[in-house]
Amino acid sequence: MIDSLILEFDRALRVLAGAPRAARSSPASGVPESELDATERVHAAALMRVNHVGEVCAQALYQGQALTARDAAARSSLARAAREEEDHLAWSAARIRELGGRPSLLNPLWYAGSLAMGVAAGALGDKWNLAFLAETERQVEEHLTGHLEALPAADHRTRAVVKAMRADEAKHRDTALSLGAAEFPEPVKRAMRFAAKVMTTVAYRV
Numbered sequence: 785m786i787d788s789l790i791l792e793f794d795r796a797l798r799v800l801a802g803a804p805r806a807a808r809s810s811p812a813s814g815v816p817e818s819e820l821d822a823t824e825r826v827h828a829a830a831l832m833r834v835n836h837v838g839e840v841c842a843q844a845l846y847q848g849q850a851l852t853a854r855d856a857a858a859r860s861s862l863a864r865a866a867r868e869e870e871d872h873l874a875w876s877a878a879r880i881r882e883l884g885g886r887p888s889l890l891n892p893l894w895y896a897g898s899l900a901m902g903v904a905a906g907a908l909g910d911k912w913n914l915a916f917l918a919e920t921e922r923q924v925e926e927h928l929t930g931h932l933e934a935l936p937a938a939d940h941r942t943r944a945v946v947k948a949m950r951a952d953e954a955k956h957r958d959t960a961l962s963l964g965a966a967e968f969p970e971p972v973k974r975a976m977r978f979a980a981k982v983m984t985t986v987a988y989r990v
């Protein structure tokens with residue numbers, strides 16, 4: 785337990801230091817940079833900051849899962865999803881930099897909040913822990929669809945990253961469901977949606 789805590793703490797520091805390692809190259813590589821005006825760049829960078837915060841939270845959620853999941857098979861599937869989330873973290877951080885933006889200053893706060901929620905969900909047992917993951921992934925997927933509408937039409941590099949992330953999130957949700965995720969009651973889903981709304985609104989600016 786102590787070993788895994790130290791390992792997870794090390795991971796947390798790497799996430800917050802903005803030094804994630806992508807195993808897969810960014811979907812933006814090979815996509816030419818488009819001509820964006822200043823407003824479009826600022827807007828696209830802010831949207832990617834929101835997505836980056838989402839990925840910071842994903843790291844914390846999957847870490848919470850790693851600390852609490854009881855079933856070994858579930859742990860290994862979730863570890864695979866967590867590695868893909870690390871790619872997302874690296875890709876979105878890189879795209880923010882390219883657009884001239886910066887990650888959220890509140891990342892330690894987002895991280896701590898998500899870790900607490902992940903551990904709390906984990907304490908309820910695997911099926912609720914997985915329910916939390918499945919619902920999170922579903923909401924992230926919807927949210928990324930919204931971003932594809934909101935992003936400048938010409939920003940093909942950002943779009944390539946968002947599309948690839950969305951495809952992975954759908955897979956992660958299926959993984960959580962296939963591992964036996966329960967279904968949250970509607971009020972819980974609404975509360976999660978509200979928390980996500982607060983996070984995305986703040987992260988767009990800070």
Ligand SMILES: [Fe+2]
Pocket residue numbers: 839842868869872949953
């Ligand atoms: Fe992700």
Ligand SMILES: [Fe+2]
Pocket residue numbers: 842865869921952953956
């Ligand atoms: Fe995901």
